[in-house]
Amino acid sequence: MIDLALAWPVAAAMTAGGLIGVERTYHGHPAGFRTHILVCMTSCVLMLAAMHQATWSFVGLPGQNLVIDPTRMSHGILTGIGFLCAGVIFREGFSVHGLTTAASLWTTSAIGMMFGVGMLDLALTAAGATLLVLAILRFLDARLPHVGVLDVTLRWSRPDAPCETTLRRLLSDNGLKALRIGHVMSPDGAVHEHHIKARGPVPLNVDGLVKQLAGREGLAGFSVMPRDD
Structure with missing residues (x-):
């Protein structure tokens, strides 16, 4: 039987990552729909695992259950996402490309972690704000003098x-x-x-x-x- 308390954060993270990824795919960026889904889902799954350490089968000492600080998992996730973001940034001539896509992956990872620790309101707010910046503010940016x-x-x-x-x-x-x-x-x-x-x-x-x-x-x-x- 699937534990709904674990299933719904994963589903919500996949949905949020997919919506952000659609915008990146539509505009032809290398890290798109599937990449953002995987980043958000993986971040969520790892944080869920860290938050539910009491259910782990690992026993360090007889009769004792070791539990570590779950924020250590978030540090590891952010370190890993840094390498992934570096992969979408490239230089061509004097110009640097891919910075916005790297930032969207970083944000997507943070959104997944928020779903994983149960901060639903913050996760939804961050997902909505990210879509606002990437999709809607693009039109405003095109009309600003620059x-x-x-x-x-x-x-x-x-x-x-x-x-x-x-x-x-x-x-x-x-x-x-x-x-x-x-x-x-x-x-x-x-x-x-x-x-x-x-x-x-x-x-x-x-x-x-x-x-x-x-x-x-x-x-x-x-x-x-x-x-x-």
């Missing part, structure tokens, strides 16, 4: 590579400001690459920059990648 960032890679034949002043002027003509300019030279010295991190007011004038780069003499190739975490 600065966008993009990574630009330019590949030149070495004699045609312009100086940094020329590059900054090129970006400025399209409403962009160079934050960093990196230089990479091919082993044979024939190709000079510029790796640029630039920013400007949203919406970024990506089309204008691409058209200008497409007609640039001596430019062997380029990439323009707007940053979206």
